[in-house]
Structures are given as C-alpha cells and as structure tokens.
Amino acid sequence: MRYRLGVDVGGTFTDILLIDQDSGRTFRAKTPSTPHDQSVGVLAGIEKACAEAGISLAEIGQVLHGTTVATNAILEGKGARVGLVTTAGFRQVLQIARSFVPGGLAGWIIWPKPEPLAALEDTVEAVERVAADGSVVTALDEESLRISLRRLKGVEALAVSLINSYAFDGHERRVAEIAAEELPGVPISISSEVLPEMREYERTITTVVNSYVQPQVARYMDNLATKIAGGGVDGNLYVLRSDGGLASAAAAAAAPVNLLLSGPAGGVAGATWVAEQAGFPDFLTFDMGGTSTDVALVQNLQPRTGRETKVGDLAVRSASVDVRTVGAGGGSIAHVPELTRALRVGPQSAGAVPGPAAYNRGGEDPTVTDANVVLGYLPTQLAGGEIVLDRDRARQAVQRIADAMGLPSAEAAAQGIVDIVNENMFGALRLVSVQQGFDPRDFALVAFGGAGPLHANALGRLTGSWPVIIPPSPGVLCAYGDATTSLRDEAARTHIRRFSRLTDAELADLLAELAETAAATLEAEGIDRAAQTVTYQVDVRYHGQGFEIPITLEPGTGLDALGKAFDAEHERLFSFLLGNEHELVSARAAVSGPRPNVQPAALAEGTEDASAAVTGTHKVWVEGGWAETTVYDRSKLLAGNIVQGPAIVVEMDSTTLVLPGHAAFAHESGCLLISPVEA
C-alpha cells in the first residue's frame, strides 16, 4: 500500500501527515484534538488528509503515531490504582524512595510531602529473599502471598518488584503466576522484565509507572486501532517510543513506560529528517511550546539517548532520546519578587486558559508571548486566525514589570523577559551539549514548536550554533517524525563484570544473544533479517564508579579496544583518567528496519531576491529601538531566496524572527537557514 500516515496528538491540535511513498508527496491536515477520546480527532484528521489527497482510507499501509497518553496520565495523576508486591522488609520502598529532598539547605521546609504512585495500603510483602548473586536465600512463601494478594482486590494493575530480581527473576515470575490466579484480569508488570537493573527504588518506580499507565494506554491503543480499522484503514498501527524507535501497538501497550517521551521523540525524529534534507547531520533541537521547551542533541543523524526519563518530577529508568525539558514556554509568567526586585520568568504558566494577556481571555499576568507581542514579533493573529492578539492588553501587563523594576519602558521590560527566557533555554541547550563535552558551535540548531522559530535566531546567537534551521511547518514536525521513523526494537541486559572476569568471547556471545532477541521481534513484525540493521552499545565504568558511560561498538570489538574507547570518552567528558579496572555494566542491541522512502518537498527554484514574498512592513523593537521591518509570507518563498534581517516570516502555524545582522536562506527542502551575515 502506497501511503504512510503520521499522527501527532497535541494538547490543542491533532496533526496528520499523509505521505505517498512512491512520489514522496505529503498532505497535511490539522483538526482540533478531542481530549475525552483522542481517537475521534485522529480519525477526523485522517479522513481530512485522505480527502485532500483524494485517496480512500484503505490505501493507508501504516499508521505511525506519537502519543502523549502515558505522559498525560502521569502529569494529571489519572493513572490506574496500582498494587505493589515487594520483598518482606521493603514495603516502604516508594515511601522512602532515595530519601532525596530537592532544593538547597532548608529546601525541606517548602517541599510538599509526595504520595507514592502505588499507595502503601495497596502494597504487600512477599516472604522470600534472593541474594545479590542471584542465589535463593529464602524460598518464596506461596501461601502467605496468596493471602496478602487477596487484600488487593480492587487494584487496576499490579507491579511486582523484589530485591535483587535483576540477578534472578524466578521469584518474580512465580509471584506473577500466583497473582494471575488470585487477581484474574489485572495486568501484571514484573520488574525483572521492565528493567532488569540494579537499584531497587529505580526499578520499582519504573515498574509501578508501567502499571500505572498501562490500563489507559491499552484502552487507548485498542480503541484507536478499532476506530481506524472501522473507518476503513487496513494498515498496521505503530507507536513511537521514547527512544525514537517504533513499536507495534501491542508491544507498546505491553511496555507503556517506554512511551513517556513518545511526543518529544517524534519532534527529534522530525528534526532529524529535515536536518538531513538540509544537509546538516549534527544539530541541537529546540522545541518551544506554550508551557515547556524540549531540547536534545543529535550527532551524525543519531539522537543521543539516555537511560533516564523524566516526566514532571518523576524520573524512571527507561531508554529515551536524551531530551531535557525546561518548564518555560510562551505562556510562562514573568514576575518581580518584592524582596529582591529580580526579574523571574516562570515556573508558573498561564497555560491555554486564561492564557497570555494578549489572548484577551481573562489572563492578566505578563507572559513571554505578551513580551513578543509588545516587541512587535508576533502578527495580530495566531493559528490561522483562531486567536486574535490584543496588543494593548499585552502592553499593560508588561508595563507592570517595567514599573516594578524601574525600567524606562514596557519595551525594555519585554526585551528583558525575552532575554531571560532565552537564557533559560540556553541553559537547557548547554546541558545537552557543553555538559556532555560537545561544543555547540559544531552543531546546527533546529527550531520548531509554536514558539521555537520566534526565539531561534537569538538562541543561535547565544550558542553559536549555525545555521539555525526552521523546518517547513514547524508546528507539525512531530507528525513528520512519526512518519519518517523506522521500526526498531532493543534488547538490553545488566551484566556487571569487571573486565578481568570477562572474555572477548563472552562479550561477543552476550551481544549476539541480545541481537537475536531484538531481531526476532522485528521479524515477527514482518521485517526480513536481511533488511535489518543492528547496532550495539554497552555501558562501562571504572569499577567502583556509580555512573556508566555508554559506548557504541562494532561486533567483534574486544575488551582491550572497548577499554580504550571508554578511556577516551572519560577523558573527553571529565578531563582525567583513573587507573582502576574497567567494568561492564550492561549491554544493548538495537535492531532497526529500513528507512521509509519519503521525499522532501522541493521548493521551486528562485533567485536571491525574496521581494515577491513580501506582504508589508511592521515595526519591531530590536537592539533597543524601533525598526521598520519587512514581513514575508513563507509559502511564497522560493529556493535560493535570501531574507535579510530584521525580518518576520509568517506562516500558518508559526512566525520566524530574523534579527538584524542575520539572513535567512530558503533551502530547496523548504527549510529556512538563518546565519549571521559576514561583515
């Protein structure tokens, strides 16, 4: 079947991207999201896109979907009631957690007491014990377990996490069998399957989160599959995982903890696709929305992945694209504490309701969007006319900041708000670049999301990452990512061994075994072995260290070479080496299917002269004063056009600001490439 379909469900809009795999032609549709049942909006969007393409729903071969269902369940606290089985003596593993209290000295005074995701009254203990080497110290007491489990009637999902189960999973498996008998119909997650790694709290919380989101994700997947099949779509449904790979709907529903960053991973995948078209394999991503901003680093078209996934205050151990989130976006509220008279932006957000003052929906607090309005960076309408911006209200709100700080004008305050929020974004970009030993000047910067293109040029100036790439339709980039990603599966295992107790052959066997597991999964999805690509990664540290460094390696790499690769990476990151022995911590094999064929949209050839796209002029505040600025219609730009800053480039879902001293080049792929103009 010729067509692939990317689906991204956002808080406000559902974006659909339909791709003709033969010609590479794309068709877009945007429909309002339907939060009560997201599948309604998805189906409406699919129908709209198919109508535009003039095809029937039956011609769609694959539906590829980035979903925020799991994330929202956590952020809104609306997950399942989870029962938890722990080893005797450890029922408070979530209550105590890592004993960590955020904030500085005295931070404990203002930190609210957290409630565990599996309530203590729904936690029971199993009398059993496994030692760190996997040997059984105390056999599982099945009778007392059955009695305890009966107390959990009413839980909607069950998590099992026993001490040292990463070294021996037999007890957990038996607990699951017994639980299936005692609590029929309740989905069960066991920690040795979800995360076979050392550290009981991290493994338990990850397993509990899996249980917490599972019923909702399963219902959603089921519902969506039924609905689109009922609508006439014949193809398979795939879901984008946090690590940027695709999984079948069934696999996704079985391990939903791996979907927590499905949404942002779609953005990074989309950015990767457009950056490849524009010819920039190394880049940072900058996805700025209304309430938060996600950033990531991509090297040689491979997003950096990490082992920790954070959603709000919750951190779980699951593989994900190393996306860092700052709680600041267009809706972030600026305020001036009386005591210090400093300018703070966020963490409070005006959200969509009441929204920025300029939305005229009852919001009175000055937001980043209001600052952009005051400075003339935003047109008078957003989202194709859905929102009309009220300049006077924005100005009144921002003026209050100017008054509180003693600044000469609302414009000065607005510039301050924008500068501060840009600096917060810069901080996040440094986390993924400088702090990981990468120089941001060696990278381009791909900016998207509703507010990304507005702040992108300024961020490029702070990071020195050129060019700044503004993809075509930056608001629907996630759907692009969903549609252009290959099927992927990963098998991983913790295997803690000092190098002196490990051989080259054992390492090779371990990797081969993992590759076989992952390859079999993809084969079951209908991808021939011949079409699969395998990559290997191991985590290594100096024996005694608490953190590992992931090292990518070729099959057949020996321990000597691996040790050297680790040393080089340690030196790069921390600027010193130790004489201590190396230690393998875990190994992974990732198997990918072939890349789908998607052709980029090609702009018609033009010259440097962009005047045909000019729609008018507009006053903007730049570098401390008002400047008359040219406004361009992005859809009229031709390949090769050069837009000199200061300029504003407007399209349906986004606005790009080009600063003085910079120019935007319209690339044939549809991207705008902003760079400083050589003096």
Place this chain on the structure above:
Amino acid sequence: MAQIIETATAPLTPVDVDPITIDIIENALRNARYEMDEVLFRTALSPGIREQHDEFPLIGDPSGRMVVGQFGLSIPALLDGFEGTIEEGDVLLTSDPYSCDGAISHANDWLVVMPIYVAGRVVGWASMFGHMSDVGGKTPCSMPTDARTIFEEGVVIPPFKLYSRGVLNEDALRIILNQVRQPDWNRADLNGIIAACRTASRRIQELCARFGADTYTSALDALLRRNYDAMKTLLSMLFEDGETLTFADYICDDGVGYGPYKLVLSLTRTGDKVLLDFSGSDPQAQGPINYYINENLARMFFGIYLITVADPQILWNDGFYPLVDVHIPEKSFWKPEYPAALNARNHGIGRIFDLFGGLLGQKTPDLLNAAGFSSSPHFMYSGNRSDTGEWFQLYSIGFGGIPGRPIGDGPDGHSLWPSFTNIPCEFLESYYPMRIERWETVADTGGAGLHRGGNGVDVAYRFLEPGTIAIHDDRWLTYPWGVNAGEPGARGRKWIERADGRVETLPSKIHDVPVRPGDLLHFVTWGGGGWGDPLERDPALVGLEVRRGLVTAEGAATYGVVCDQDGAVDTGATAELRERLRATRPEPSVFNMGPPMEEILARCEEETGLPAPKPPVRV
C-alpha cells in the same frame, strides 16, 4: 596571608550593569554550580560521594566571597592563613580545619580551592570540598568516637599547592595517599573535585568572554548587594530593635561519656545589624563532637533560613554578611582550642539548624518547623573478605523523619541535607558482604501533630563477614521537639542481635565494634517532631495512616483517635476521647521538648538501656 600574583596590572573597573544582565549572570552561575555537582557524582568512587553526595561546591568573587554555593566554607579564611603566592594554574588543597579558621570542620573533608584567571587577573575562585570515606588514623573511616585530639583522626593536610602553575606535586600526593586505607577512592574523588572546579573555572571564563570581566565582576557586586538589600529589609521586618531572642538545644553526649552539651544561640537586632551570639553554650567537649564553626558559616546558615521562604529562586550568596555580627566564645563547643578532636562535628552541624529553626521561628511562623536534625547518622562497616582477603570499607549516611512543618506533614525517612540520597540496598549487597533484612520507617516515631513529623527509619543489616562497625548518631537522649502543641518525635536507637541470640544495645557513638557473620544490627533513626495540635488532625487521615502502617492503632490515641488495626475510626469514641484529652492536658506550649532534663537523665538507663552521661566539664 596569600600573595596573589596577577600579570595584568590594570584593576577591574566597576561598570553599570543592567538588571537583566545581572539576572542572566545569576542564572549562569546557578547552572555552573550544578554542573560541578554533576561532574563529581559521575566520576567519584566512594559511595559517600557518588551515591550520597557528601560534597559542597562554591564559586567566589575576586575577593573569595561566595556568589553561588550550597553550603559553607570560607575562601577568605583559607587565604588569610596561607603563606605563599597564588598564581594561575595553582590548585590549593587542605583538610586542616585549624589552618583555615574552620572553613572546613573535620579532617575527612578535603577542600580544593583554585583561582580563576582571565587575562592575567583573578576574576573569581572555584572551590569544593568532599567527605573522604577514609583519611587514615586509628579506625576505618577515620572517625574515632573516643578521639581527644586531631592527631588521632588521620592525615591532616595543611593548605598547600597540589598543583603549582598547572604542575601536579606528585610526591606530596603520594605521601598523602600513603596514609589512607582506600587510596584509589581518595584519588578518584579528589580528581573529580578538581575536575568540577576546573569546569566552574571554564564557565566563569566563558561568562567573562561573553560579557567582559568588568561587567561580570560588577554583576557579582550587584548580586551580592541584592542579598544585602533583601536581608536588610527582612531583618527590620522580622526582629524588633533591641529585643533579644534565645533558644537552646543539646547534643546528647560526646562519645567519651560526657553530656548533654547545652548549645545556646541568641539574636539581637541593633539598627540595621543583628548579632548572633553563641555565648552560654557549654565548653569544648572532651570527645570529638566539637564543631569548629567559622563565623561566615554561622552567617550563611542564618541567612538561608530567612531567605528560603522569601524568594526561593534567589541565588544565595555572601552579600549580606556585613549585616550580621557573630560572637563565638573561645574554647567553647563552637571554637575549641587546637588540637581538640573534631571528627564527629556532624551532630553540631545538624543541631545548628534546629537551633536556628527554634530561634527564628519565634518571630516567623512560616519558619517554625518542629525539630528534625539528629545529625547525619553515620554507619561504617569494614574488614577483609575471608575468601579473597580483599579489604572492604563502607561509610554511609542514614536519614530520619523530616519534622512537621507549616506546609504539612514531614516526609518519612528523608534527608534534611540538600542533594543527599541513600545508598540502595542492592548496591550495598553487591559491593559489601551484608544483607539488608528490613528498610522501613517505624510507625509512631514521627511526633504527633496537626502535621505529623516524619517517621524515623529502621535499617537492619545482617553481616556476612567478620569485621568491625562504627556508629555516629545523636538524639538518643534528648527529643526532637514538637511545636505549637505538636508532640516530640521518637529518639534514635541501635541494637545488635548476635548470631547466638544475645541482644546488645549500642551507644549512639561507637567504633571498632566487632561483628561476626550472622549478627544483625538495627540502626533506627529519630522521628521528626510534630507541628500543631494532634487533636485537630483529621481522624480519617489518622485512620488511613494506620492502614498504611505509618501510625499504629495505639499510636492513634495520641491524636485522640479511636480506631481498629485496619484504621476504621470509631467516630463517637474519637469525639469523646478528644474532649477528655483537651480537658485534662496542660495548656500546650510553643515548644514541647519532652520531659524535663532531670527526668530524662534519671530515666535514661531504664528507657534507653544506656547509662546517663556525666555532666560536661571544662577541659
């Protein structure tokens, strides 16, 4: 006094900095500080630093004043005591509290300080100290509970140049590392600390490149002034001119049989300034609990309490120091005379927060929490594995109950120290010959209150190899007090169940206790005090906590709640009980410290299984 060599002679020029740039630099400093933590956590080897985060970063302005950091230490005090030059590429190392006027307070803390140069001028200082698990001396982990002089506490490194103009003094490092039991840990942790300082140094140089050194340093002045102005406002808002506030608390014992040591702190505002006065505190201790506190640290602890509530996003710095005078009597608990032992000063560091809480809470209800700090309870276990003979050594920090607070209940079994975490059971079991048989909070140990104090923790360690253990804790005798009618939390306890069935109560400060395979140690920490009247707490919540096992059905009676073992509340009986309790109890006071001290001491042996300590005497 250090002589700082700068190759550029033109002084830094103060310039006007717009407020936005100040905020941007503030933000960048905050990021640099967290990056320092990150670099160290990821490279350190000792569990105390890599898992528990017992380390403290600081970035200073050109004169060494802290512009960002999370804890004390004083660069000016160190530089005052350092004889010699300081040049670009130098890295100073010390572990001697007496040579830096208490910038660090025991020899386990290794302090690294390096100047940050831009174009031949000092624009700031990067500094960090971390607790080394072992620095030699007569007992593993180097914290002998019976030490009477610092000479018993391992290698004491005077301030010296570990790196001189970028060149490592390898001989000195070799001599130092030859004194310690686990040199590869010290080497890795020290390397990590230096790497963290170098990272900070690079970040500051980048900021200077971006904004110019004049703008950068002028922005620091503005940030310091911002703290000064904020504190000036706060002081006049909170404290009446001329009025003296006082609060007293105790350290239970000193490890060699004397105690409790009374610690007194008073505050008086005169005009713009306040005086913090430690007079009235007991004399320096015989044992190693003395807390040699630098005046600047006292200022910082004081300020942090006040400002946390006022603007939590402020970047904490030294700017307000001129507003605070500090008086610490010589030869007291807080300023012992060389060569007094210092290793167990962690109890004093903890207790000073209870002191400040009790002192400042009297005028600032938002800050009036109940008592929590027992200390940072240390547990150590070491020996040789019987199969390989390999040396193992564990230094770990435990946690207890966070007190009941104005905003709500205190979390159970959490850390009062910033960024500290526990060491996972599975980590301990895979690296040490031990099995953890229980790790849970103990019902009813949190003080009853409208907002309950957090419960203390019981960690039960089963030993699998012969070795020795050591314990450092406190609040075994005096109570974590409750406030506003809240009850005190429970005291900490330790006992060992020998493989042969004997049960021994252990004192809260002891080292070199031999253990055999099969012995089981229960290390039970303190509960946080309660906040507000327990009779006002929602009975349904009390019932729920009974069901959760955080409060027992018997313990519910303290809240005037009658319920069964499953937490089902008898509403009628509860109303009756509450009425009776209200009618018969004495009028609640602001602070509930438990029974009078004479009574505590009289009942000591009966209640704790340990003899009462002897009254402190002047050394």
